[in-house]
Every structure is written in structure tokens, then in C-alpha cells.
Amino acid sequence: MQVTVSFLGPLRDRVGEKSLLVELPAAATYRDLLDSIGPTMQARLPDWAWDSGRRSFSARMMVSRNLAADLRDETTCLAEGDEILVVLPLAGG
Amino acid sequence: MGKLLRVDLTSRTLRDEPLDPETARALVGGAGYAARIINDEVPGDADPLGPKNKLLFMTGPLTATSFPTTARYEVCTKSPLTNMWLDASSSGWWARDFKMAGYDGLIVEGVADAPVYLWIKDGKAEIRDASRLWGMDSDETQAAIRAELGDEKIKVSCIGPAGEKLVPLGCVMNDEQRAAGRGGAGAVMGSKKLKAVAVRGTMKVPVADETKLREVAKGLREGITHHPVVSQFTPYGTAFLLEDGWVSGDIPNKNWGKGVWRKGCELLNGRVMAETILVPHAACQGCFIRCARWIKINEGRFAMEGPGPEYETLAAFGTMLMNDDLAAVCWANDLANRYGIDTISTGSVIAFAMEAYEKGVIGREEAGCDLTWGNVDAIIEMIDQIGNARGLGALLGKGVKRAAAELGRGTEAYAVHVKGMEVPYHDPRAYFSQATSYATGPRGACHMHGASFVLEQGAPRPDTGIPSEVDRFSNEGKGILAKLAQDKASVVGSMVMCMIASDGMIYAGMADALEAVTGEPWTSERVAQTGERITNLQRVFSLKCGITGADDTLPKRLLEGPDEGTHAGKIPDLSVLLPDYYRERGWDENGRPTPKKLEELGLTDIAGEF
Numbered sequence: 021m022q023v024t025v026s027f028l029g030p031l032r033d034r035v036g037e038k039s040l041l042v043e044l045p046a047a048a049t050y051r052d053l054l055d056s057i058g059p060t061m062q063a064r065l066p067d068w069a070w071d072s073g074r075r076s077f078s079a080r081m082m083v084s085r086n087l088a089a090d091l092r093d094e095t096t097c098l099a100e101g102d103e104i105l106v107v108l109p110l111a112g113g
Numbered sequence: 114m115g116k117l118l119r120v121d122l123t124s125r126t127l128r129d130e131p132l133d134p135e136t137a138r139a140l141v142g143g144a145g146y147a148a149r150i151i152n153d154e155v156p157g158d159a160d161p162l163g164p165k166n167k168l169l170f171m172t173g174p175l176t177a178t179s180f181p182t183t184a185r186y187e188v189c190t191k192s193p194l195t196n197m198w199l200d201a202s203s204s205g206w207w208a209r210d211f212k213m214a215g216y217d218g219l220i221v222e223g224v225a226d227a228p229v230y231l232w233i234k235d236g237k238a239e240i241r242d243a244s245r246l247w248g249m250d251s252d253e254t255q256a257a258i259r260a261e262l263g264d265e266k267i268k269v270s271c272i273g274p275a276g277e278k279l280v281p282l283g284c285v286m287n288d289e290q291r292a293a294g295r296g297g298a299g300a301v302m303g304s305k306k307l308k309a310v311a312v313r314g315t316m317k318v319p320v321a322d323e324t325k326l327r328e329v330a331k332g333l334r335e336g337i338t339h340h341p342v343v344s345q346f347t348p349y350g351t352a353f354l355l356e357d358g359w360v361s362g363d364i365p366n367k368n369w370g371k372g373v374w375r376k377g378c379e380l381l382n383g384r385v386m387a388e389t390i391l392v393p394h395a396a397c398q399g400c401f402i403r404c405a406r407w408i409k410i411n412e413g414r415f416a417m418e419g420p421g422p423e424y425e426t427l428a429a430f431g432t433m434l435m436n437d438d439l440a441a442v443c444w445a446n447d448l449a450n451r452y453g454i455d456t457i458s459t460g461s462v463i464a465f466a467m468e469a470y471e472k473g474v475i476g477r478e479e480a481g482c483d484l485t486w487g488n489v490d491a492i493i494e495m496i497d498q499i500g501n502a503r504g505l506g507a508l509l510g511k512g513v514k515r516a517a518a519e520l521g522r523g524t525e526a527y528a529v530h531v532k533g534m535e536v537p538y539h540d541p542r543a544y545f546s547q548a549t550s551y552a553t554g555p556r557g558a559c560h561m562h563g564a565s566f567v568l569e570q571g572a573p574r575p576d577t578g579i580p581s582e583v584d585r586f587s588n589e590g591k592g593i594l595a596k597l598a599q600d601k602a603s604v605v606g607s608m609v610m611c612m613i614a615s616d617g618m619i620y621a622g623m624a625d626a627l628e629a630v631t632g633e634p635w636t637s638e639r640v641a642q643t644g645e646r647i648t649n650l651q652r653v654f655s656l657k658c659g660i661t662g663a664d665d666t667l668p669k670r671l672l673e674g675p676d677e678g679t680h681a682g683k684i685p686d687l688s689v690l691l692p693d694y695y696r697e698r699g700w701d702e703n704g705r706p707t708p709k710k711l712e713e714l715g716l717t718d719i720a721g722e723f
Contacts, residue, residue: 028357080571084679107357109570
């Protein structure tokens with residue numbers, strides 16, 4: 021199945037792309053997704069965005085699956101066509 | 114120690130008076146120092162638009178020094194919108210010239226018998242006739258005064274037609290459409306028939322330790338340059354927030370009735386602005402962040418060149434009204450600034466009117482236009498009506514609280530304000546500490562007086578002692594966040610520096626800057642306590658004006674869960690949040706500072722005044 025990982029704001033500039041289309045096996049979990057994109061994230065994101073120890077987005081990032089509440093549980097099963105939104109919560113203005 | 118200029122417009126007398134050293138030590142300057150004067154000199158029952166109210170223009174100790182991001186001034190008074198404490202801050206270049214003309218602050222009292230303006234140059238001040246300026250918009254006023262006095266370098270703080278017509282949304286404007294926007298200070302200025310304060314200053318401002326001040330400034334610059342959030346302000350301005358703020362639910366849409374509007378945010382954000390209409394231009398005086406926008410729209414009905422909208426205005430005339438036309442928002446921003454009306458409150462009252470129109474409470478004839486969501490012609494028409502206090506706009510210009518009270522028919526349910534101040538565009542249902550900050554804000558719902566939601570976003574805060582990971586939807590432990598954010602904002606408003614820059618600065622840095630400029634010993638603890646002292650002093654004035662703990666609440670709309678988004682269904686619980694906040698503050702269960710707290714803060718003299 022395919023899921024889209026969308027990067028907004030400063031993360032888009034760091035990753036260099038607005039989104040990544042990721043191919044995953046059926047019934048893949050959020051952990052599987054993190055493992056799949058991990059090397060790319062490790063290479064492109066700074067420490068404040070990617071936690072290399074946990075091989076996950078840092079606790080400071082807000083991750084949402086299809087605009088549902090904040091995604092933290094790595095056993096969450098993903099589905100075909102999911103959009104995973106990754107943002108650095110920002111303030112200002 | 115500096116001095117203040119006191120002007121009595123009734124008797125047309127001017128006099129200099131020295132700053133009080135004890136007040137300056139306790140409250141620094143800006144809105145802190147002004148809180149003392151207003152507490153001492155303005156009766157709680159004074160009519161905000163009457164002769165007993167006073168209007169203060171205040172700088173801070175860092176103004177006009179080499180320290181960056183300090184180009185601001187505070188306008189302080191009793192608000193005609195909320196009937197309580199008001200400080201409104203603006204940036205640009207005016208403050209530097211005012212300070213270099215020899216003054217730290219200006220106290221305006223009384224009422225002139227005809228339109229006047231003040232002209233201050235290098236220690237000399239005079240009252241001049243402003244009859245021919247009356248009726249001009251804020252841009253025209255500035256140009257006319259420069260031409261009259263024959264000096265293009267003169268800086269002007271003024272009102273537009275809205276302030277003259279005593280519109281409670283009227284603000285004070287200066288330089289390139291910078292605004293002391295919130296709460297109706299422009300109407301107070303208009304009530305005194307004071308059209309403008311023109312300044313030109315060339316005198317040097319004393320600094321105790323210039324070398325140290327430059328070192329602190331260097332640290333601030335380095336910290337901000339590498340700050341992942343604050344560094345976004347340079348390329349994209351405050352409007353960067355629209356690009357991804359909708360994911361957290363921070364951005365309100367359709368009069369706070371729609372949880373997410375991705376399409377609107379994708380068309381209105383700072384990146385889009387930078388890629389399409391942004392052109393290089395000067396920043397505020399002495400600022401390296403350069404968040405101010407300058408835009409050029411080459412074609413179409415909204416072709417224009419001038420100052421561009423920042424985040425709050427894009428939300429006000431964009432997402433709140435379901436308008437995704439960036440050029441139309443720019444046009445609306447320019448129009449509101451020329452009339453001199455607060456864009457935040459103006460967007461809010463138009464959103465309120467659009468909802469009332471949708472529900473059939475307001476008809477087309479009454480509105481004078483088709484007030485449907487996203488109708489840019491209607492938005493522009495309503496700004497014109499509000500700015501000129503005509504038609505339905507005369508009612509809306511009083512703010513949503515009074516508009517709903519006069520309209521009735523259930524409109525109170527979607528009049529979104531706290532104590533009469535329209536809520537700025539950070540949704541408290543996305544970060545629950547913000548519910549507390551809005552409900553208890555010193556000037557009503559205000560993000561500039563306590564953006565506590567920042568403390569819920571996971572950034573390290575080494576000076577606060579709070580954990581970096583906070584559950585944004587929890588009602589527990591949020592009182593301390595609101596208190597910290599409000600007190601820090603109070604210090605920022607007394608130093609009179611930029612709120613954005615302060616986000617990259619911890620208390621120790623603020624203490625170093627104050628120590629360098631004043632020569633007095635400052636510590637992080639003293640900075641924190643000064644902020645708390647100022648917040649309490651402003652609260653006491655509002656209590657004297659009749660505010661009670663019952664007014665510390667949120668409007669009905671914000672106590673309903675959003676329909677969609679990561680914050681769908683989330684509702685802050687004020688029955689938990691407020692008692693926690695009062696405990697952290699050392700206030701009683703009715704939101705009143707206890708005698709013990711006032712004694713701790715050195716404010717025992719006002720303990721019996723409310």
C-alpha cells in the first residue's frame with residue numbers, strides 16, 4: 021500500500037520536498053513507516069526534528085494521521101491512502 | 114534618569130517631569146510604568162472617552178539604544194472597548210525619534226477644544242492646530258504633517274477617521290501602517306481631539322555599559338538566527354504560521370465554527386506570499402528579524418504596493434471570513450490601516466455579522482451588501498462602514514459584545530470575545546493553557562499578553578523549570594503556564610521590546626540587557642518578579658474599573674468542541690483551569706490579588722483600592 025508523508029513549514033525546507041510517497045506492505049504500522057523513511061529523515065533532519073536514538077520524529081514534532089489526534093502509538097495500523105502530516109508546532113503573529 | 118512630557122489639552126499647557134526612580138526600578142518603563150500612573154491618576158469609573166481618562170505613550174530603557182528589536186512603544190489608557198486596563202504596542206520608527214527627542218513618555222490629559230497635534234523636537238514641544246488634518250486617513254495625515262513642518266524625517270503617530278469618530282475599534286497608527294491596534298486607544302485619542310504626535314529626535318540616549326549591551330545583543334542575534342521557529346519570521350513573516358498551524362487546530366475559521374480549512378491556509382500563507390507578491394523593504398528600526406511584509410500586486414482589481422498583512426490580519430480577513438483571496442486580504446488590510454481600525458477585532462466583528470446574516474438576523478438591506486462567507490466585496494464594504502461609523506458598521510465598530518447585546522436574537526452565542534475584547538486567532542481548544550490566558554488576560558483576550566500555547570509546543574524552556582513535553586489537551590498544570598507567559602509579556606511590555614525577539618530570549622538575557630542599559634543589578638528572579646508585579650498592577654486597575662472573577666471566562670463558541678481536526682471535540686474545562694491559575698497567582702477564589710501577594714510584590718499601597 022502507499023501512504024503519503026507530508027512535511028509542512030520549516031520541515032519542508034529541511035526535507036527538501038513537500039511530501040514523500042512511501043510504499044509499505046499491507047497492514048503496516050506507524051513503526052514500519054518510521055523504519056522505512058528513517059534513513060532519509062536521519063540524513064536530512066536536524067536533531068530537534070528527528071530522534072536518531074528512538075528512530076522516530078522527536079517529541080517536539082506533531083504527527084497526525086489524516087488529521088486525527090496526535091499520532092504517538094507506533095503500533096497504529098496504517099491504511100492505503102493515509103496521509104501522515106508532520107509539523108513543528110509553531111507560534112507567532 | 115529620563116523625563117516625561119505631560120500635556121493638558123484642556124488648558125493647553127505642557128510641562129516636563131522627571132521619571133520617578135523608584136517606579137522605574139520596580140516597573141521598568143513602558144506599560145509597567147504606565148500602569149502605576151493610570152492606577153494613581155485615572156479613577157476606576159472614568160468614562161474612557163471623557164476628560165478624566167488619560168492617554169500615555171511610553172518607551173522603555175532600551176529604546177533608541179544599539180539593542181535590536183526595541184523599536185516599539187506602548188499606548189496605555191482605559192479602554193473604550195473593554196472599559197478596563199489597556200496597553201497597545203506598535204513598532205516602526207516613531208519610538209526611536211520620540212526617545213531621541215528627549216522623552217521616555219508622554220502623558221496626555223484633558224480634552225482640546227479643537228483638533229490639535231503635538232510637535233516634539235529635541236526637547237521642545239508645542240501644540241499645533243490640526244483642523245485641516247481632521248478627516249484625513251492615517252497615511253495622508255503623516256504626509257501632511259511632514260509637508261507642513263518641512264522635514265521628511267519626521268515620524269508621526271496618529272489616528273485615522275475611525276479614531277476621530279470615536280469608534281471603539283479605532284487604533285493608533287504610525288510609520289508604514291504600524292498599529293497600536295487593540296482596545297480602542299485611537300478612540301481615546303480622538304476623544305481628546307488629538308490627531309497626531311509628530312516627533313523628530315537627534316539626541317543621544319545614555320547607556321550605562323555600551324560594551325556589555327552589544328555583547329547581549331550579539332547573543333540574542335545568534336540565538337534567534339539558529340532558533341528553528343523564530344528564524345522562520347525572516348523569510349515568511351508571521352504568516353508562516355498559516356502553512357502548518359491548521360494541523361494543530363491553532364487557526365480559527367468561519368467565526369470559530371469550522372475546525373480546519375486547509376485550502377484557505379494553503380492559499381494565504383507566508384510562503385505563498387513570499388513566492389508571489391513579496392518585495393524587499395526596510396525592517397523596523399534596528400531589527401534583524403525583518404518580519405514586516407511589503408507587497409506589490411501588479412494587476413487585477415486589488416493591484417497595490419505597500420505594507421502587507423501579518424498572520425493575525427490574514428486570519429482576520431481570510432480564514433475567519435472564508436476568504437482565500439490573498440490580494441483581497443492585502444487590500445482589506447490597507448483599507449483598515451488607513452481608517453485606523455484594529456484588523457483583529459474588525460475581522461471578528463465582520464465574521465460575527467456574516468454568521469448573523471447567514472442565520473437571518475441581519476438582512477441585506479440592513480447590511481448594505483450581501484454578507485455571505487467569502488464575499489470580498491462585502492468584506493471591503495464592511496471595513497468602509499466600520500471605519501466611517503456608518504450603517505451596520507456603526508454598530509459593529511462598537512465590538513461584538515455590544516453589537517450582540519443590541520442585536521439580541523441569540524447572537525450572543527457567536528459573539529467571540531473576553532471582557533469585550535475580540536479573541537485573537539490562536540484557538541484555545543488546541544492548547545488548553547491558552548484558554549486560561551485568554552480568560553484572565555490583563556486587557557481581555559490577548560495573545561500578546563500571554564501566548565502560553567507556545568509553552569505547550571515542546572520547545573525547551575530552560576528558564577521556566579517546566580517540562581518540555583506537555584499534554585496540550587490536559588486541564589491540569591496549565592495555570593503556571595499562563596502565569597509565566599503573562600508575566601514574561603508584562604516584562605517585555607515594560608522593557609518595550611519585540612515579543613517575537615523575546616521568544617528567543619530567556620530571563621537571564623533580559624536581566625543582562627537591563628543591567629547593561631541601566632547600570633543597576635538585575636537577575637532572572639528580579640525580572641520574573643517584575644513581570645508578576647506589573648501583571649498584578651494592571652489587574653488591580655481593571656478590578657477598580659468593575660471587572661470581577663466572573664468576567665474571567667470564555668465565550669460560548671469556544672466552549673464547544675471543534676467539528677474536525679486534531680482538536681476535534683476538545684473543550685477546555687474552566688472549572689479546573691481557573692482555580693489552578695488563581696492558586697498559582699496567589700489570588701483569591703474571585704480572582705483578586707490577596708493582601709499577602711500584594712505585599713510580596715511591594716504593592717501594599719493599592720491593597721485597599723478595589
